[in-house]
Amino acid sequence: MKSKITPPIGKISNMSGRCISLIGNDIDTDRIIPARFLKCVNFDSLGESVFEDDRKTLKGKHPFDLEENKNASILIVNSNFGCGSSREHAPQALMRWGIKAIIGESFADIFYSNCIAIGIPCFTLPKKSLEEIQNYCNNKFLFLEIDLKKSFAKSKDLNFNLEIKESSRKMFLSGEWDATSTLLENENLIENKFIQLPYIKFTNNLL
Amino acid sequence: MSQDTLFDKVWDLHKVSSLPGGSDQLFIGLHLIHEVTSPQAFGALKDKNLKVKFPERTIATVDHIVPTDNQSRPFKDNLAEQMIKTLEMNCLEHKIRFFNIGSGNQGIVHVVAPELGLTQPGMSIACGDSHTSTHGAFGAIAFGIGTSQVRDVLATQTIAMNKLxxxxxxxxxxxxxxxxxxxxxxxxxxxxxxxxxxxxxxxxxxxxxxxxxxxxxxxxxxxxxxxxxxxxxxxxDEKTFSYIKNKLCAPKNEHWDKALTWWKxxxxxxxxxxxxxxxxxxxxVEPTVTWGITPGQSISINQQIPLLEDLSPNDKLVAKEAYEYMSFKPGQSIKDTPVDVCFIGSCTNGRISDLRVAAKVLKDKKVSKNVKAFVVPGSEKVATEAKQEGIDQIFKDSGFQWREPGCSMCLAMNSDKLIGNQVSASSSNRNFKGRQGSPSGRTLLMSPAMVAAAAINGKVSDVREFID
Known part of the structure; x- marks a missing residue:
């Protein structure tokens, strides 16, 4: 059992850690956290259930069960990771297991925004570079240091220029990824917008 | 970059500001919530000492965890009971309109909002559920969000998002x-x-x-x-407008004419x-059935499951996983695959017209002895309408179990689940591994009419053989 993970707060610029590689395209959020674990009113205990069914099927051989990955924090995936359900429980479960950043070929849209909203940067790399990392991880430990400002990842043997959406990069560096207070700063604009919308007049207070 | 599409017009209309990072702050005209993805959002509001900014723009119902056999309270499942109670309390505290079980308007959130006339053209609609895209059928821009964004909509009625x-x-x-x-x-x-x-x-x-x-x-x-x-x-178009007209929350009188001009x-x-x-x-397009573990892995009823060499390099990895998980052989026909469970329901195909089509196939026929078949209406309104039309009786006479409204075995958060490696013919939307409640359960997605045909024959069938 891992020690309790504290969710990130404030500016996020550098992260480093051991990589854990999970091979497969179209890994959906039902697999990351099966629906039965959604019966909860907080996210605190989700970490231990991450990939529960896949792990049971592989009987200890799933990357999230291997001893050498126990303290890994950078997840390496393939394409369309996190497709399917909008459940934020999926990135929450990954985060509470210990994942701080994800590098993959592509991410599903809702999963990506959920990761941004809870402070997990998702970077993309071309398929070839990912295969290179995943092959490396087969034999050796890969300890990556990520510099978000330069979108660069370095290690003893491998270096990569990472891609990340510019808006996400800026939000992590400024701390605005935790969006509520930034959004609230525009309270006047929000109220003006509310009044201007044509349909508010004919739908407001109907219920 | 797109220009002058409905999407551009509605997005631009709802844009509140350009955020420092470069994404847009988008106003959400209609926010729908349910019991599964909202409790943590309300919890976060409490932590941040924030109120719901426009409580009248949020509507709640309960769908994901509700039992479909016995809905009397407290629910047998303590966790489900705790979740519905939390939603009830949050709605009460924040003065949010909640359509609870027995209100006559409870059901799957994406079935309920259109039925009430809440979903209208030109709106921006968000909900903590990926199938929120449903509401786009009315010319709204509607999308699923996660719980942190639910929190943001509650607190500010806006979210940060990059334009699509x-x-x-x-x-x-x-x-x-x-x-x-x-x-x-x-x-x-x-x-x-x-x-x-x-x-x-x-x-x-x-x-x-x-x-x-x-x-x-x-x-x-x-x-x-x-x-x-x-x-x-x-x-x-005209179909959209006549569907909305006279619904509970549709614009009335002089508002209707103004709305119509704007919508057009x-x-x-x-x-x-x-x-x-x-x-x-x-x-x-022919009747289509999924054979794999993603909704993209489908073939028409008379086709064979694709051979690995016929697939693109990108599709091969998931195809291999699918053959193994589904126990299908490449080149095998999908037709005549035996099924154990038949499920009609969900936000994809749990509406009255879906039930009508399936009932037409089932009339005067019997469900195969080897099949457990059940139908879960998308909402209380759908159930009432079906009963008025005698559709519930057609289902029951055929051997289908008639259930109470909810999401049910689409995602199996209640007790409706596959057992072991059962095969289901399902009118729902996802055939992911383990999606229907058993870690080795297998889902074949198809239309409600095709599910009805599969139920009668006990195997995947071509519904065209059942209709004149």
Whole structure:
């Protein structure tokens, strides 16, 4: 059992850690956290259930069960990771297991925004570079240091220029990824917008 | 970059500001919540000492965890009871209108909002559920959000989001007999792939789309997300307007005329520019069934499960996983695959027209002895209407169990689950590994009519053999 993970707060610029590689395209959020674990009113205990069914099927051989990955924090995936359900429980479960950043070929849209909203940067790399990392991880430990400002990842043997959406990069560096207070700063604009919308007049207070 | 499409017009209308990072702050006109993805959002409001900014713009119902056999309270499942109680308390505390069980308006959130006339053209709609894209059928821009964004909508009525690109999917001709909206959308996802829609909103258009009823259009938009598109929409037309007219929350009297003029101005037109356009021939679509573990892995009823060498390099990895998980052999026919469970329901195909179509197939027929079949109406309204039409009786007479409304075995958060490696013929939207409640359960997605045909024969069948 891992020690309790504290969710990130404030500016996020550098992260480093051991990589854990999970091979497969179209890994959906039902697999990351099966629906039965959604019966909860907080996210605190989700970490231990991450990939529960896949792990049971592989009987200890799933990357999230291997001893050498126990303290890994950078997840390496393939394409369309996190497709399917909008459940934020999926990135929450990954985060509470210990994942701080994800590098993959592509991410599903809702999963990506959920990761941004809870402070997990998702970077993309071309398929070839990912295969290179995943092959490396087969034999050796890969300890990556990520510099978000330069979108660069370095290690003893491998270096990569990472891609990340510019808006996400800026939000992590400024701390605005935790969006509520930034959004609230525009309270006047929000109220003006509310009044201007044509349909508010004919739908407001109907219920 | 797209210009002058409905998506552009509605997005621009709702844009509150450009945020420092470069994304847009978007006003959410209608916020829908349910018991599963909202409790942590309300918890976060409490932690931050914030109020719900526009409580009248949020509507709640309960759908994911509700039992469909016995709905008396407290629920047998303590965790489910705790979740509904939390929602009840949060709605009470924040003065949010809540359609609870027994209200006459409870049901799957994406079935309920259109029924009430809440879903209207030109709105921005968000909900902590990926199938929020359903509401795009009315010419709204609607998308799923996570719990942190639910928190943001509650606190500010806005979210931070990057504008999507727009791909038009033009569907020529018409669907042939025995082929339904579900077949069309499965076909589209198969053609384009499950990740083609990442970063895009899908505009579904063309004669085949115009020809669809509003409920069929909802089926199409509902599954946009299965093609990777967070948002899918259809330009509003006379069918849209007449569906909304006289609904509980529809604009009334002089507001109706104003609304109509505005709605008509929103459509994409000949000046619209798209980031991408795809054309396909709807008349070529046949009854379609999934064989794998993603909604993109489908074939028409008379086709064989693809051989590995016939697939693109990108599709091979998941195909191998699918053969193994589903215990299917490449080259095998999907037709005549025995099924154990038949499920009709969900936000994709749990509306009254879906039940009518299935009932027509089932009338005077019996469900195979080897099959457990059940139907879960999408809402209390759907259930009432079905009872008035005698449809519930047709289902019961055939051997289907008639259940109470909810999401049920689409995602199996209640007690409706597959057991072991059972095969289900399901009118729902996802055939992911373990999706229907058993870690080794197998799901074949198809139209409700095809589920009815499978229930009668006890195996995957061509519904066209059942209809005149």
């Amino acid at each position: 690109k727009v791909r038009q999917i033009w569907c020529d001709n018409k669907l042939s007999k025995g082929v339904y909206a579900k077949d069309l959308v499965l076909h589209i996802i198969n053609e384009l792939g499950v990740k083609a829609g990442v970063g895009f909103a899908y505009e579904f258009a063309g004669p085949a789309i115009d020809d669809l009823s509003m409920e069929e259009r909802m089926t199409i938009c509902n599954m946009s997300i299965e093609g990777g598109a967070r948002c899918g929409y259809i330009n509003p 101005s929103l459509k994409s037109n000949e000046n619209s520019i798209y980031d991408d356009v795809i054309k396909l021939d709807a008349s070529k």
